[in-house]
Amino acid sequence: MSNLGNFVLIGLSNGLIYSVVAICIVLIFRSTRVINFSQAALAMFSTYVAVSLIDRGVPYYLAFLIAVIFGFIAGALIERFLMRRVESKSPLNAVIVAVGVLITLEAMAGVIWGATLRNFPSHFSLIGIKIGKSRLGISPFDIFILVVVLVLLGALVFLFRYTKLGMMMRASAFAPEVARLLGVRVGRMLTLGWALAGAGGAVAGMLAAPRVFLFPNNMDAVLVFAFTAAIIGGLDSPVGALVGGLIMGVSLSLIGGYLGSDLENPGAFLILVVVLMARPQGLFSSISERRV
Amino acid sequence: MMSNSIMENSTLIADEVTVRFGGLVALDRVSLNANLGEVHGVIGPNGAGKTTLFNVLCGFVKPSSGKLTYFGNEVKTLRPEQLSKMGVSRTLQGLGLFSRMTVLENVMIGGTSLTKVGPFRSLLGAGATVTEEARIKDLALSVIADLGLSPFTKRLPPSLPYAIQKKVALARALVLSPKFILLDEPASGLSNVEMDELGDLILGLSKNLGVLLVEHHMDLVMRVCSTITVLDFGRVIANGNPSEIRANPIVTQAYLGEDVTI
Numbered sequence: 001m002s003n004l005g006n007f008v009l010i011g012l013s014n015g016l017i018y019s020v021v022a023i024c025i026v027l028i029f030r031s032t033r034v035i036n037f038s039q040a041a042l043a044m045f046s047t048y049v050a051v052s053l054i055d056r057g058v059p060y061y062l063a064f065l066i067a068v069i070f071g072f073i074a075g076a077l078i079e080r081f082l083m084r085r086v087e088s089k090s091p092l093n094a095v096i097v098a099v100g101v102l103i104t105l106e107a108m109a110g111v112i113w114g115a116t117l118r119n120f121p122s123h124f125s126l127i128g129i130k131i132g133k134s135r136l137g138i139s140p141f142d143i144f145i146l147v148v149v150l151v152l153l154g155a156l157v158f159l160f161r162y163t164k165l166g167m168m169m170r171a172s173a174f175a176p177e178v179a180r181l182l183g184v185r186v187g188r189m190l191t192l193g194w195a196l197a198g199a200g201g202a203v204a205g206m207l208a209a210p211r212v213f214l215f216p217n218n219m220d221a222v223l224v225f226a227f228t229a230a231i232i233g234g235l236d237s238p239v240g241a242l243v244g245g246l247i248m249g250v251s252l253s254l255i256g257g258y259l260g261s262d263l264e265n266p267g268a269f270l271i272l273v274v275v276l277m278a279r280p281q282g283l284f285s286s287i288s289e290r291r292v
Numbered sequence: 293m294m295s296n297s298i299m300e301n302s303t304l305i306a307d308e309v310t311v312r313f314g315g316l317v318a319l320d321r322v323s324l325n326a327n328l329g330e331v332h333g334v335i336g337p338n339g340a341g342k343t344t345l346f347n348v349l350c351g352f353v354k355p356s357s358g359k360l361t362y363f364g365n366e367v368k369t370l371r372p373e374q375l376s377k378m379g380v381s382r383t384l385q386g387l388g389l390f391s392r393m394t395v396l397e398n399v400m401i402g403g404t405s406l407t408k409v410g411p412f413r414s415l416l417g418a419g420a421t422v423t424e425e426a427r428i429k430d431l432a433l434s435v436i437a438d439l440g441l442s443p444f445t446k447r448l449p450p451s452l453p454y455a456i457q458k459k460v461a462l463a464r465a466l467v468l469s470p471k472f473i474l475l476d477e478p479a480s481g482l483s484n485v486e487m488d489e490l491g492d493l494i495l496g497l498s499k500n501l502g503v504l505l506v507e508h509h510m511d512l513v514m515r516v517c518s519t520i521t522v523l524d525f526g527r528v529i530a531n532g533n534p535s536e537i538r539a540n541p542i543v544t545q546a547y548l549g550e551d552v553t554i
Contacts, residue, residue: 164400164407164425165414171390171401178388181350182464183376183405192411 006128006137007257008250013142014211015249016149020204021219021226022233022241023156024197030236031173031193032087034094038078040223041105042198043205046071047214048113050206051120060123068202075198079191087190109216122210145207152203153242156196160238169193221265225252228272234282243284247271303327304349304380304472304502309358311344311526318344320526321358326519328471331494331503333517335510335537337546340523342506343385346474349504350382351375363471377405381470383461385477385506389449395460396445399432402464406431428467435463439493455486462493472502479509491516514538522546 028036050067086093124141160166171179172189229248233240255267304326311319319341326332347353351372414421494516514534522530524546
């Protein structure tokens with residue numbers, strides 16, 4: 001198969017992971033207007049929890065599930081006990097607290113598990129699938145990523161589109177005061193939003209770890225890519241975040257493949273700058289008057 | 293003559309409520325006594341404190357002093373979502389509809405206080421959630437049908453005529469079967485025919501619940517209200533039935549320079 005095809009496939013696979021993190025960023029931004037910079041650290045921390053369980057002989061899928069539950073609870077606790085205190089203040093306060101959480105979690109991971117690179121055992125082969133004589137750019141693990149992300153997205157769409165709980169969360173995000181008037185306990189909806197983002201982060205962390213190795217700030221680059229993806233998608237559109245993640249994945253894969261992997265990070269920033277200059281409201285935002 | 297406790301149980305009482313925003317006194321010892329089964333109007337020139345009074349009554353604004361008693365319970369410290377649970381509903385000046393949710397979804401949100409299953413349990417898909425949702429959906433659909441909104445169930449509010457959107461906002465406030473409903477300028481933006489229809493609707497509602505009405509259209513106020521409280525500069529300047537209010541020179545004086553005929 002041609003290089004181009006393989007680069008695109010690898011890019012799509014990575015892009016799915018960026019999409020998950022981007023969707024989590026959007027989930028929180030929509031309801032609180034805060035960019036959750038601690039998203040990456042929460043993902044990394046949950047992944048460490050999983051790997052220490054796997055080291056102790058816990059089966060992969062169970063460890064995966066526990067990591068997701070850990071992310072869910074950690075997200076809820078961060079909202080309830082930290083973010084809630086700065087909720088009524090300027091958004092800058094919340095951003096600073098989120099960055100504080102990021103640094104704290106990364107430092108704690110270093111203290112608990114050691115600040116060294118470690119290999120994350122992949123449950124699936126990372127070697128490309130062979131069709132005839134040529135090897136594809138996607139491995140069984142990529143298929144696993146695709147399935148997990150699709151299940152996650154399906155669950156989120158179901159929650160927000162078809163359940164009363166999802167309606168209440170959307171109402172709280174759209175007009176918290178009106179929602180409160182109608183009896184919605186907006187505070188709980190925010191906690192739930194952070195919990196879901198924490199769980200989503202854990203999924204992203206588990207999916208990213210076999211490729212990027214595991215160390216306390218292994219998800220930082222993913223955060224930058226996902227943040228760019230969320231901006232491309234307009235910051236308040238989950239579909240936009242999904243597409244933004246895929247665009248980022250493919251673009252970075254092409255940049256890395258043809259120009260050298262050193263250029264991936266500068267490439268991400270270049271894309272961010274171009275999007276902000278050409279279409280600051282993002283490609284999918286319904287809020288046309290927003291300016292960054 | 294009703295005994296005192298029964299009267300208290302069927303009323304919403306504001307007693308000497310004062311609200312200060314910094315140095316500004318928005319409400320100055322305002323008292324008001326609204327009963328089930330009647331329409332109580334709150335009128336006054338712009339900036340008189342009508343909306344602030346509503347904000348106090350529904351829990352958005354905590355009074356600096358004074359007492360609020362609903363159905364015999366003191367409620368000054370309750371939040372809007374708790375008052376909603378007690379049976380106090382409110383529509384907003386303007387619409388306050390969720391523009392990206394369908395009419396049905398908007399009305400269903402109004403039934404939130406009826407949910408007993410908490411969000412975290414609900415996330416696990418507990419069976420109770422499913423039955424509960426079905427129940428709230430049925431309730432919402434029946435209120436929608438009562439108000440003649442059935443053809444618009446799946447539409448998004450911005451795509452509907454303004455008068456219909458107003459009815460959706462009303463349906464959303466009614467789905468809980470509240471004991472009291474606070475209507476903030478329900479007639480703004482309506483035509484004369486639509487306003488007559490609204491008047492009939494309000495009179496119909498008041499058979500089963502208490503209605504508090506803030507409104508600028510005096511024809512409507514005089515037609516539907518049994519009691520009217522007049523505010524000016526945050527103070528109650530008059531209180532009485534429509535003919536008393538109409539004949540009160542202080543009220544006419546307060547409205548001088550405003551384009552309103554009482």
